[in-house]
Amino acid sequence: MKQTIREILTKTAKLPVPVETLSDDADLHEAGLTSFASVNLMMALEEAFDLEFPAKMMNRRHFASVNAIEEAISAIQTGMAA
Amino acid sequence: MALAQAKRQADMSPTFALPRNLIEAAKRAAKVAAQNAVDVDEKARFPREAFVALKEERLLGIMIPKALGGEEAPLREVAEICMLLAQACSSTGMVYAMHQIKASSLVTHGQDTEFHRAFQRRVVAEQLLLGSATTEGGGVGGDLRSSVCGVVASGDTFTLEKEGCLISYGDQSDAILITARKSPDAPASDQVMAVLTKDQYTLEKTQVWNTMGMRGTCSDNFTFKGKAPLDHIMRAPFADITAQSMLAYAHILWGATWYGIASDACARAENFVRAEARRRPGFTPPGALRLAELLTELNKMRSLVLTSIETYENARHDVDALSAMGFVVAMNSLKISAAQMVEAIVSDAFLICGIHGYRNDSPFSLARHMRDALSAKIMINNDRILGNTSNLLAIYRHDASLLG
Numbered sequence: 437m438k439q440t441i442r443e444i445l446t447k448t449a450k451l452p453v454p455v456e457t458l459s460d461d462a463d464l465h466e467a468g469l470t471s472f473a474s475v476n477l478m479m480a481l482e483e484a485f486d487l488e489f490p491a492k493m494m495n496r497r498h499f500a501s502v503n504a505i506e507e508a509i510s511a512i513q514t515g516m517a518a
Numbered sequence: 519m520a521l522a523q524a525k526r527q528a529d530m531s532p533t534f535a536l537p538r539n540l541i542e543a544a545k546r547a548a549k550v551a552a553q554n555a556v557d558v559d560e561k562a563r564f565p566r567e568a569f570v571a572l573k574e575e576r577l578l579g580i581m582i583p584k585a586l587g588g589e590e591a592p593l594r595e596v597a598e599i600c601m602l603l604a605q606a607c608s609s610t611g612m613v614y615a616m617h618q619i620k621a622s623s624l625v626t627h628g629q630d631t632e633f634h635r636a637f638q639r640r641v642v643a644e645q646l647l648l649g650s651a652t653t654e655g656g657g658v659g660g661d662l663r664s665s666v667c668g669v670v671a672s673g674d675t676f677t678l679e680k681e682g683c684l685i686s687y688g689d690q691s692d693a694i695l696i697t698a699r700k701s702p703d704a705p706a707s708d709q710v711m712a713v714l715t716k717d718q719y720t721l722e723k724t725q726v727w728n729t730m731g732m733r734g735t736c737s738d739n740f741t742f743k744g745k746a747p748l749d750h751i752m753r754a755p756f757a758d759i760t761a762q763s764m765l766a767y768a769h770i771l772w773g774a775t776w777y778g779i780a781s782d783a784c785a786r787a788e789n790f791v792r793a794e795a796r797r798r799p800g801f802t803p804p805g806a807l808r809l810a811e812l813l814t815e816l817n818k819m820r821s822l823v824l825t826s827i828e829t830y831e832n833a834r835h836d837v838d839a840l841s842a843m844g845f846v847v848a849m850n851s852l853k854i855s856a857a858q859m860v861e862a863i864v865s866d867a868f869l870i871c872g873i874h875g876y877r878n879d880s881p882f883s884l885a886r887h888m889r890d891a892l893s894a895k896i897m898i899n900n901d902r903i904l905g906n907t908s909n910l911l912a913i914y915r916h917d918a919s920l921l922g
Contacts, residue, residue, distance in 0.1 A: 452705050465757055468705030471663070471909070478913045491917065495841040496757065 441505050444484055448476040460502040474499050481505065487512050540591060543575040544599040552606035559609070559886050562733035564690050568603070568610040569647065577614075579642030581621045586635060587642040593622075593767065594827050597774035604778025605785075608890035609734025611778050613687050615771035616735075619764060620648035620695045623711065626763040627754040634752065637693075637713055646715075649691025651742055654683040661902075663760065665709050668702035669751065677745045678712065686737040688721050696742060697756050709756035712746065719744030731889030732897075761841040766830040769849045773823045773856035776894050780863040783887045784809075784816050787870040790882045805870035812866050819859040826852040829922075843914045850903045857894035864891045 438460060445464070446455045452468045469477070477499065482488055487509065489498075498508040551568035558565045572578060581596060582588025596618050604611025621641065628634030640646060652662040667680045678698050685694065693715045700708050725739035752759065787809050794803035829848050833839035864887045868875045875884040 465755065466700075466704075466708050468707055470707045471906075475909055475913055482913065489913065491844050491915065492838065492842055494843045494913065495838050496761065497838060497841070 437506050437509065438502055440484060441481070441502050441509075444477065444480045445502070448480045449473050458502070460506075462501055464499065464501055465496060469499070481509065485509055485513070537589065540577065540580060540589070540595055541598060541602070543577055544602045547571040547575050547577060548602045548606040548610075551603055551610040555607035555610075555886070558607060558734035559731075559889075562728060562736070564687055564736050565607055565610040565613065565734045566690070568607060569613070569690070572614065573645040576642075576645060578617060578645045578647060579621075579638075581618060581625050582638045582642050583625065583629070586638045588638065593770060593830060597770055597823065597827060600771050600774040601778040601781070604775040605782040607734065608775065608779050608887070609732055611775040612732060612735050612772075615775045616650060616686055617648050618771055619767045620650050622763040622767040623695065623752075623759050624648075624713070627752050627759055628713075631749060631753060633747070633749040634713065637715075641693075644692070646692035647687065647690060649685050649688055649694040651680060651683045651685045651688075651694050651696040651740075654680050662697065663709070663757070664706040665697055665699045666706070668699035668704060669710060669712065670702060671748060675745060675747055676712070676751065678714075678742070679744075680742040682724055682739050683742055684737050685721070685740050685742070686735045688738055688740050689723075689736065692716055694719065694742070694744075696744070700755075707757070710751050711756045711759055712744075712751040714744045714746050714750060718746045718750075730892060731886070732893040758837075758841075761846075762837055765846065765849050766826075766834075766840070769853040769856075770823065770826050770830060772894070772897065773826060773852050776856050776860035776891065777819055777823050779887050779891050780816055780819055780860045783864040783867040783884055783891075784812055786875070786882045786884060786887075787812060787867040790871045790874060805872075808866065808870045812863060812870065815859065815863050815866065819856065819863065822852060822855055822859070832922075843910050844917055847907055847910065847914065847916070850907045853898070853903055854900050857897075857900055860891045860894050864888050 442455050445451070449455070449464065449469050450473050451464070458464070458467055478489055478494065489508070489512070493508055493512075498504055547568060550571040551565060554565060554567045557563070577599065579587065580589045580591035582590070584590050600611050600615045600618070603614050624634060624638055624641070628638060641648070654666055667678060669676045669678055678696065680696060680698065685691070688694070693713060695711055695713055697709050697711050699706060700710050720743050721740040722743075723738050723740055727733070727735065727737045787805070791803050791805045791809050794805065826848065829845070833845055839845060864884055867884050868888070871882040871884060874880040874882040877883055878885050
């Protein structure tokens, strides 16, 4: 899943640094993820994983790193979304 | 008189265990603001008498935690004070609101660092007025979530130079909370906020505030050059500061300030209708119907501001709730609606007061109110805010429930 997330990040997040240079827990906001880009990111993730982020998950924390995104998606897929 | 003095002393005495009445204190300051409102507007000068009064009443540090000498005043009380001041003088209300927006960020994000805790004590003890420098590039407004300048660290200190930033009451501020990139080569959106006191920066004025309304906020443009110890930089990223304190406090306190302008315009329209009724007993003045309609609009605006305060209070202890899209959309909506409403209410009050409202020299004059109200929709342009909300709509769905 991480690989797919990274591919989507490369396409949508428009970070000033290559996504490959970031570790799985690197802070994407610090790396330059803007709120506008994060909307595109969420949209692409919803499409790729065929899911809908519930309103309460659409915040900075759940999209702060590759790991955080993976956790958020797993939580929805297993029906554990907070 | 002696009683009033005794009460005032009792209010100000730190030895009194009972919480003092902040609203009564604000009303006394508002009286001073009202006496000087015309002159402040005419000369586009800072409402200094009102701020001397606000400092004397010790109303600048009321949001600071009790452990640091403050009174932990809740948002709703601060909103009421902004409203009371704006009824008297819009500029005074708006400057007070802007000061408290900065204080909210200090209170929310400055509890785990020694410098910021000590600084909050100073805000209370010395009644420091807090200014804000968030935009740059010479223009008015701009995108506060993007910085050109960056913090340049060297040893234990940093320097910061920000060109052409609009700083409301910059000359009168005792300290400025300023944003910059975390470092000069950090992305534009990776920002921090630092607290610099007056002795740590210089301001070179590049443009003077000469506007249609809100003339007393003295929102001049400056080039800011500062140097301070590194611990003056707040630990939380500016993105968290905007989401968790600034967004809600700014839009709610602006909304409350604008409600104060609208409410005073309605009060003038009421006075006009009452005077007409007394002049011709037995006839309902023609403006009365319009006034009835105007009061329903004022009621809508009040409900909007109060509901928004409630929305914030329900979310305030949950950082996820504060940064959720629904919350952002709610606060953006408040700003847009409140800005539209204050303009419409003051404008409709003209129909009631007629030429007496249009005159500058009548007790029913609405000229200053109208000019001040027109600032609302461009103070962070409504279109920019609508644009921000529209960016979310590809994924955002509104909460379809009534109770939330």
